[in-house]
Amino acid sequence: MSLVVVGSVAFDSIQTPDGALENALGGSAVHLSMAASYFGGVQLVGVVGEDFPVEHKQLLTDRGICIDGLEVVEGGKTFRWSGKYFDDMDRRETLSVDLNVFENFRPDLPGSYRNAQYLFLGNGAPVTQASVLDQMGSRPFTVVDTMDLWIDIARPDLESLVSNVDALVLNDEESQQLSGEKNVVLAGRKILAMGPRYVITKRGQHGAMIFHADGEVTLPAIPLENVVYPTGAGDSFAGGMMGCLLRSDRTDLQGIKVAVAWGTVTASFCCQGFGVEGLKKISPTDLQERFGQYRNMLELDPVEIPQIT
Amino acid sequence: MSLVVVGSVAFDSIQTPDGALENALGGSAVHLSMAASYFGGVQLVGVVGEDFPVEHKQLLTDRGICIDGLEVVEGGKTFRWSGKYFDDMDRRETLSVDLNVFENFRPDLPGSYRNAQYLFLGNGAPVTQASVLDQMGSRPFTVVDTMDLWIDIARPDLESLVSNVDALVLNDEESQQLSGEKNVVLAGRKILAMGPRYVITKRGQHGAMIFHADGEVTLPAIPLENVVYPTGAGDSFAGGMMGCLLRSDRTDLQGIKVAVAWGTVTASFCCQGFGVEGLKKISPTDLQERFGQYRNMLELDPVEIPQIT
Numbered sequence: 001m002s003l004v005v006v007g008s009v010a011f012d013s014i015q016t017p018d019g020a021l022e023n024a025l026g027g028s029a030v031h032l033s034m035a036a037s038y039f040g041g042v043q044l045v046g047v048v049g050e051d052f053p054v055e056h057k058q059l060l061t062d063r064g065i066c067i068d069g070l071e072v073v074e075g076g077k078t079f080r081w082s083g084k085y086f087d088d089m090d091r092r093e094t095l096s097v098d099l100n101v102f103e104n105f106r107p108d109l110p111g112s113y114r115n116a117q118y119l120f121l122g123n124g125a126p127v128t129q130a131s132v133l134d135q136m137g138s139r140p141f142t143v144v145d146t147m148d149l150w151i152d153i154a155r156p157d158l159e160s161l162v163s164n165v166d167a168l169v170l171n172d173e174e175s176q177q178l179s180g181e182k183n184v185v186l187a188g189r190k191i192l193a194m195g196p197r198y199v200i201t202k203r204g205q206h207g208a209m210i211f212h213a214d215g216e217v218t219l220p221a222i223p224l225e226n227v228v229y230p231t232g233a234g235d236s237f238a239g240g241m242m243g244c245l246l247r248s249d250r251t252d253l254q255g256i257k258v259a260v261a262w263g264t265v266t267a268s269f270c271c272q273g274f275g276v277e278g279l280k281k282i283s284p285t286d287l288q289e290r291f292g293q294y295r296n297m298l299e300l301d302p303v304e305i306p307q308i309t
Numbered sequence: 310m311s312l313v314v315v316g317s318v319a320f321d322s323i324q325t326p327d328g329a330l331e332n333a334l335g336g337s338a339v340h341l342s343m344a345a346s347y348f349g350g351v352q353l354v355g356v357v358g359e360d361f362p363v364e365h366k367q368l369l370t371d372r373g374i375c376i377d378g379l380e381v382v383e384g385g386k387t388f389r390w391s392g393k394y395f396d397d398m399d400r401r402e403t404l405s406v407d408l409n410v411f412e413n414f415r416p417d418l419p420g421s422y423r424n425a426q427y428l429f430l431g432n433g434a435p436v437t438q439a440s441v442l443d444q445m446g447s448r449p450f451t452v453v454d455t456m457d458l459w460i461d462i463a464r465p466d467l468e469s470l471v472s473n474v475d476a477l478v479l480n481d482e483e484s485q486q487l488s489g490e491k492n493v494v495l496a497g498r499k500i501l502a503m504g505p506r507y508v509i510t511k512r513g514q515h516g517a518m519i520f521h522a523d524g525e526v527t528l529p530a531i532p533l534e535n536v537v538y539p540t541g542a543g544d545s546f547a548g549g550m551m552g553c554l555l556r557s558d559r560t561d562l563q564g565i566k567v568a569v570a571w572g573t574v575t576a577s578f579c580c581q582g583f584g585v586e587g588l589k590k591i592s593p594t595d596l597q598e599r600f601g602q603y604r605n606m607l608e609l610d611p612v613e614i615p616q617i618t
Contacts, residue, residue: 087491182396184514185534205493206515207529217606220516220527225494254610261609297526298607300570301563 002041003246004113004140005032006132007122007235008102009046009070013082013095014231025056025276027079028122028145031232034279035239035266037063038287039247043113045069045132047105049076059280068110076101083231092231109135116140117249120242121165122235123147126157133164141251143167144196145238151177163195166251169238171202184209185216198256200241202234208260214253219260222268222294233267236279240266265291311350312555313422313449314341315441316431316544317411318355318379322391322404323540334365334585336388337431337454340541343588344548344575346372347596348556352422354378354441356414358385368589377419385410392540401540418444425449426558429551430474431544432456435466442474450560452476453505454547460486472504475560478547480511493518494525507565509550511543517569523562528569531577531603542576545588549575574600 007029188211241263316338497520550572
């Protein structure tokens with residue numbers, strides 16, 4: 001059983017009220033793989049330049065992540081992003097984006113990746129995402145991420161891709177933009193009608209929602225007193241979710257719900273540490289313990305429910 | 310076992326994108342009592358003018374609510390509020406407030422109310438709220454509501470009251486204002502340190518949080534596609550919560566959590582109907598069914614959790 005994760009590998013430079021970080025390892029494929037690596041075998045697909053240091057590769061392989069699909073472009077430079085968080089940590093501003101080798105990345109999957117049972121297509125041009133799906137030998141359970149840019153400039157390609165996958169993960173604003181609906185419930189249902197089996201709406205500190213023909217689920221985030229660094233929280237969420245699916249191999253609504261819960265737990269660790277540090281430092285026991293607390297928190301003791309007459 | 314509810318009884322005139330309502334029965338004590346009446350015996354304390362029609366009294370008594378504590382001021386006029394909701398239904402604007410008989414209301418509890426086990430002190434001047442608490446013979450489990458006005462103009466009285474009760478219910482903004490903390494978790498903890506056993510932060514469409522020495526709980530709201538009329542949703546939430554406590558008589562953290570869940574369920578019905586109509590039309594079965602759905606939604610099947618190694 002394996003999971004292929006396609007996405008960006010980047011150097012992030014970030015200013016927050018608590019401190020700054022220069023050229024830290026980041027990118028969606030990194031956060032996703034790191035988060036999912038606690039659950040099973042992850043195969044990373046991405047691209048870097050010659051400037052990508054061996055320590056970063058080591059960090060990934062130390063977590064058991066296969067990087068056979070990490071292309072290194074000779075003479076190229078790795079994708080760089082820099083941004084700044086405001087006081088409330090809810091809003092951020094992009095200061096600069098240098099796509100570099102990521103701009104013309106056309107993923108070519110190693111043969112050993114092509115029979116994976118789970119596929120996560122990180123944010124990217126929908127045609128590129130579709131080209132990865134086409135390379136898969138057997139049809140994996142496929143989850144797609146996107147962003148405002150692609151909804152803006154590549155809507156037909158995105159809609160075509162979405163109609164052909166198992167799940168779409170997006171945030172509140174993207175769900176409004178894609179559906180044209182302000183109400184999060186109506187938005188989710190409208191996107192579901194575009195064809196995926198599941199729509200998963202990420203709501204940051206307010207949790208996540210799942211839309212499916214069999215029902216709708218809303219789960220809260222874990223309340224945090226110390227959001228140190230939310231970059232990658234959405235990717236860690238998706239990584240924990242994909243990891244759980246890889247492990248449980250259960251993709252009915254109940255299985256997706258448990259996976260979203262694991263995503264929620266995983267993302268909370270990402271928010272509490274700088275960069276991938278938050279994910280690197282945790283142990284499986286930390287994850288398991290917090291999941292147990294989360295599950296208990298949401299458990300409503302049936303004995304205590306007053307029987308209304 | 311009984312619950313005393315103190316608060317406003319009002320005529321509300323409201324404009325929403327879906328329609329308008331003129332002089333509808335409203336007020337915190339009304340929404341609270343209606344919501345709590347599904348769970349057990351409610352004793353209402355409030356004040357109205359001679360203009361308060363007999364049908365409204367009938368509506369309350371039909372739901373088994375005791376109105377011995379509803380004072381009628383001869384020649385007086387009932388409290389009137391009018392407001393307007395914006396397109397997103399999240400924001401509203403107060404158009405006019407006529408306190409009328411509510412302005413100088415000094416509650417005088419009937420003897421039959423003074424041994425109630427549960428007391429809800431609806432939003433009002435903290436000294437007036439405290440005067441009600443002083444009239445209680447035995448010490449009830451007391452929950453207090455407040456608003457920005459009292460935090461602004463009567464903070465010492467409010468802090469003194471809060472240190473002396475079991476729980477404070479307030480919304481996100483009020484919790485920020487009272488604590489001086491932006492982060493909802495830090496805010497809740499700081500208010501908890503003022504002395505109440507519980508702080509319950511209402512977050513509208515994003516659910517509610519409970520702060521207690523034994524732990525913190527966050528529960529989501531029920532996702533609604535059709536928020537027709539959110540006036541009174543906060544009071545219906547508190548009413549369902551108090552009703553559950555009245556019924557279960559369990560005030561440990563698990564008991565409060567189940568009560569907050571019932572509040573969440575009850576509030577969702579309020580949002581779906583105009584005024585008290587939403588609460589009037591439902592049956593105990595409707596409540597019980599939606600509670601069951603909510604409980605199932607939050608249940609994370611333990612069999613499905615991947616055991617991380």
